[in-house]
Amino acid sequence: MDENTDFEVRSLDVNHDNPVIKHRWTYHLKFLLAGLLFGIILVKSEVVSWFRIQEMFRLQSFHMFGVIGSAVVTGMLSVWLIKKYKVKTLSGEPIVFIAKKFSKGNIYGGLLFGFGWAITGACPGPLFAQIGTGFTVVIITLLSAIAGTWVYGKIRASLPH
């Protein structure tokens, strides 16, 4: 099998699921619920607020830094515990971590995303949440983001990585 270096489609090889077996829709429900939880947290913590993002980039509030910082610490601790106790998934599979390869895109793409984050006050997750709260014009932001993703896919061969 070819080595899969594209981690976002890694499920192709580390997913234990037999590709022939089609999941019942209930399998996907748990991810919907996880997303639901995440969406509620995002909105209640005001992470989806354009105003909070502006405050963050002007160093006018600690809030966003506190959110991201404590999220990272919690995540680090959880990963460490998972590795230490060899925690398995609900279906008994070992939990695998795929290393991310460095690419110049981390820098160039990162900067471009940063520009967009400051303008829209949102990263991809908040876009979905904002639409959910009824801010319908964000649908256009989301469609523009999809367009941006598509254009990247089209021209990536000519971009420095």
Place this chain on the structure above:
Amino acid sequence: MNSIDWLKQPWPWYIAGPLIGLMVPLLLIIGNKSFGISSSLRHICAACIPAKIPFFTYDWRKETWNLFFAAGILLGGCITALFLADPQPVQVNPKLVTELAQYGIHDHTGLLPVEIFNWSALFTLKGFFMTVAGGFLVGFGTRYAGGCTSGHSIMGLSTLQWPSLVATMSFMAGGFLVANFILPLILNG
């Protein structure tokens, strides 16, 4: 104050942050999934408009979990707005209030400034730029970087990946630059 009223208040960072951090082990434990959202935009492209582009030519159906996750976030937004909405407007830093007033932004009751982000504003140069160009940069940038704040800043840093640290610093640098030097020009114009 009953518990629902308490929940309706904005959640402080020391509650929200750890809860967000717990999404990392949650997704790993329920299905060995790597926390990240910008990839959903890629899967949407692969599902709807692959156009024979190699980057979108893969079995996106194996990543359906991510699309359900994104749909869940949208629903979470709905539920929060319907049942847990904060009756008070967002408490914005007074310095920002003053700055925004210069641009004609006075309404802080929404998640975004309604004076800029609304359907009719899309037909103005400013509104179009903020929504469409801004959105485009988010989509293009996250793909080029290989992740967003969830994938890189939270998941990537939790798993001690230095490319994610580089990405996160770039996100911040880009944001600081635009918010402080470019946005005032756009919003004033």
